[in-house]
Amino acid sequence: MERAKSALSNDLLYGRLCNGTPNKSKVTFCTDLEKSVLVTNFEKRGWVQVGPDEDWNFYWAGIQTCRALFSLDSGYRMNDHQMINHFPNHYELTRKDLLVKNIKRYRKELEREGSNIAAKNNGKYVYLDFIPVTYVLPADYNMFVEEYRKNPQSTWIMKPVGKSQGAGIFLINKLSKLKRWSREAKAPFNPNIVKETYVISRYIDNPLLIGGKKFDLRLYVLVTSFRPLKAYLFKLGFCRFCTVKYDSSMQDLDNIFVHLTNVSVQRHGGDYNSMHGGKLSLENLRLYLESTRGKEVTDKLFKNIVWLIIHSLRSVSYIMANDKHCFECYGYDIIIDNNLKPWLIEVNASPSLTSTTVNDRILKHKLIDNILSVVVPPNGIPDTKWPKNPSTKALGSFEVLINEDELSPQMKHKKGYKGKTATLKKR
Numbered sequence: 001m002e003r004a005k006s007a008l009s010n011d012l013l014y015g016r017l018c019n020g021t022p023n024k025s026k027v028t029f030c031t032d033l034e035k036s037v038l039v040t041n042f043e044k045r046g047w048v049q050v051g052p053d054e055d056w057n058f059y060w061a062g063i064q065t066c067r068a069l070f071s072l073d074s075g076y077r078m079n080d081h082q083m084i085n086h087f088p089n090h091y092e093l094t095r096k097d098l099l100v101k102n103i104k105r106y107r108k109e110l111e112r113e114g115s116n117i118a119a120k121n122n123g124k125y126v127y128l129d130f131i132p133v134t135y136v137l138p139a140d141y142n143m144f145v146e147e148y149r150k151n152p153q154s155t156w157i158m159k160p161v162g163k164s165q166g167a168g169i170f171l172i173n174k175l176s177k178l179k180r181w182s183r184e185a186k187a188p189f190n191p192n193i194v195k196e197t198y199v200i201s202r203y204i205d206n207p208l209l210i211g212g213k214k215f216d217l218r219l220y221v222l223v224t225s226f227r228p229l230k231a232y233l234f235k236l237g238f239c240r241f242c243t244v245k246y247d248s249s250m251q252d253l254d255n256i257f258v259h260l261t262n263v264s265v266q267r268h269g270g271d272y273n274s275m276h277g278g279k280l281s282l283e284n285l286r287l288y289l290e291s292t293r294g295k296e297v298t299d300k301l302f303k304n305i306v307w308l309i310i311h312s313l314r315s316v317s318y319i320m321a322n323d324k325h326c327f328e329c330y331g332y333d334i335i336i337d338n339n340l341k342p343w344l345i346e347v348n349a350s351p352s353l354t355s356t357t358v359n360d361r362i363l364k365h366k367l368i369d370n371i372l373s374v375v376v377p378p379n380g381i382p383d384t385k386w387p388k389n390p391s392t393k394a395l396g397s398f399e400v401l402i403n404e405d406e407l408s409p410q411m412k413h414k415k416g417y418k419g420k421t422a423t424l425k426k427r
């Protein structure tokens with residue numbers, strides 16, 4: 001704990017620059033997340049743990065530590081043999097309000113360029129329609145009210161932009177409930193008042209159900225560079241199920257065990273199964289859909305998921321601080337509706353590394369091991385001069401989503417081009 005606390009001290013400048021190239025046997029790592037899945041993987045490679053005030057080569061840090069390290073006040077500069085697990089302004093993708101803002105901006109840019117993927121039908125984007133209608137409160141309150149009154153029977157979900165694991169989330173289907181919440185919060189929706197920001201999105205009220213229960217997908221996406229864009233998809237994603245059957249009448253809006261799929265929420269429910277943790281593998285989901293809906297529509301669904309991920313990354317690729325010392329593993333949360341249309345709900349900068357089941361522990365151990373194999377050169381020594389083009393063997397359970405290094409200079413600048421992409425095929 002003392003090491004974690006000292007990591008936030010500017011006096012230590014988050015370590016000193018290492019002198020020269022480390023020997024493979026002397027690669028050092030630092031982490032302020034004391035997770036066994038991390039430490040075990042690092043030590044398996046022969047790396048030695050050090051404190052944040054010592055010479056380190058690899059830092060697996062929390063987002064607050066990373067933010068402080070990259071701040072101008074820290075005065076810290078990394079050398080060629082140091083790597084860290086977050087991009088400086090990752091929040092452009094992982095903060096709920098900025099994610100929506102950047103995707104909207106990206107669509108408008110493509111529209112101005114005349115790209116065919118920004119085509120519209122009846123006023124809606126045909127290909128880039130993968131986020132629910134969303135507004136930022138309090139700033140967009142009047143626009144939200146206008147939209148709400150067009151369809152007063154609709155249900156909306158409210159989320160604080162700076163929280164995770166289901167904290168602060170609730171559903172509304174009446175404007176009066178939102179106004180009452182605002183009064184109880186003692187902070188009316190006045191854009192001139194500085195207060196916590198929320199996003200309010202149209203609730204996906206026709207989710208695909210299995211066994212009568214709602215679920216979402218948790219997919220892991222590794223990005224090693226935004227310019228050129230290099231991203232990889234972990235094939236061992238999974239579904240996270242609610243413990244209580246879904247109520248299509250929407251009468252039970254306050255029952256979080258019906259609507260919120262977060263494991264951190266569901267594990268406190270009386271019907272939670274600690275053996276399987278309410279999870280189903282991505283491979284088994286595909287088999288289920290192929291048997292119930294057919295192979296053709298299932299293939300289309302998984303292609304659309306890949307499309308969604310790639311274009312969400314493209315939407316921030318030109319504003320992300322593309323520091324060569326950085327990589328990042330994002331946790332994508334996606335909901336599939338009953339028409340087999342995927343919707344991007346949010347992107348997490350620090351997806352949970354806590355294991356809730358035996359299979360969960362095995363999966364996350366493999367995830368970290370494969371991440372290290374992709375971002376660290378074959379000689380096992382962190383080196384930012386390495387072009388980060390891992391071999392097929394080094395990818396492990398990752399597959400290429402997009403690698404712009406393989407594109408011609410002309411194609412790299414075509415935002416609508418998908419490049420070499422993953423297919424989410426069965427293993």
